[in-house]
Amino acid sequence: QVQLVESGGGLVQPGGSLRLSCAASGVTFSIYTMGWYRQAPGKQRELVAAVTASGSTNYADSVKGRFTISRDSTKNTVYLQMNSLKPEDTAVYYCNAAFITPYWGQGTQVTVSS
Numbered sequence: 001q002v003q004l005v006e007s008g009g010g011l012v013q014p015g016g017s018l019r020l021s022c023a024a025s026g027v028t029f030s031i032y033t034m035g036w037y038r039q040a041p042g043k044q045r046e047l048v049a050a051v052t053a054s055g056s057t058n059y060a061d062s063v064k065g066r067f068t069i070s071r072d073s074t075k076n077t078v079y080l081q082m083n084s085l086k087p088e089d090t091a092v093y094y095c096n097a098a099f100i101t102p103y104w105g106q107g108t109q110v111t112v113s114s
Contacts, residue, residue, distance in 0.1 A: 002026040002103045004095045009108030012085055016112070020080040022095030022105055027076075033098045034071055034078040038091035038110075045094065049080060062088075085112045 008020040020036065035050035049059045049069035057069055068081040078095065090112050095105035 002097070004097055004103055004105035006093065006095050006105045006108040009093060009110045011111045011113065013114050014086060014112055016085050017081070017083045018085065018110060020082070020093055020095075020108060020110075022078045022080075024076045024078070024095075024097055027097055027099075027103065029071075029076040029097075030073050031099055034069075035096040035098065036069060036078075036080045037094045037096055038089075039094070039107075040088075040091040043091075048093070050096075051078065082110070085110075087112050 003025045005023045006020060008018060012018050031053050033050055033052045036048040037045050038048050039045040047060055048063055049067055051057045051069045051071050059067060066084045071078045091110060092107040093110050094107045097103045
C-alpha cells in the first residue's frame with residue numbers, strides 16, 4: 001500500500017519560511033520522480049517543484065530562487081524548503097510520486113498572512 005504523508009504546513013507571516021516534508025512508503029522511492037504541487041481556492045492544481053530519481057530539479061517560475069526541493073533516499077522523504085513566502089503562496093500543498101502510476105498525499109495547508 002502506497003502512502004505519502006506530508007507535514008510541515010502552517011501559518012507564517014510574509015517573508016517567513018517553512019519546510020514541508022513528505023514521507024513515502026510502499027514505493028521504490030529511488031526510481032520515482034517526486035514533486036510538490038499546490039492548489040489555491042478556486043484555482044487549478046499546479047506544479048511547484050519536482051526532483052527526478054537522478055536529482056534533476058525543476059521549479060515553477062513563481063517560486064524560483066525562493067523554494068528548494070530535495071530528497072533523502074535513506075529516509076524515503078522529499079522536502080520543500082520555502083523561503084521569502086508571499087501571500088500568493090497560500091494553498092494546500094500536495095506531495096506527488098510519479099513513475100508509471102502517480103500517487104498523491106493528502107495535502108498540507110500553507111497560509112501566508114500577517
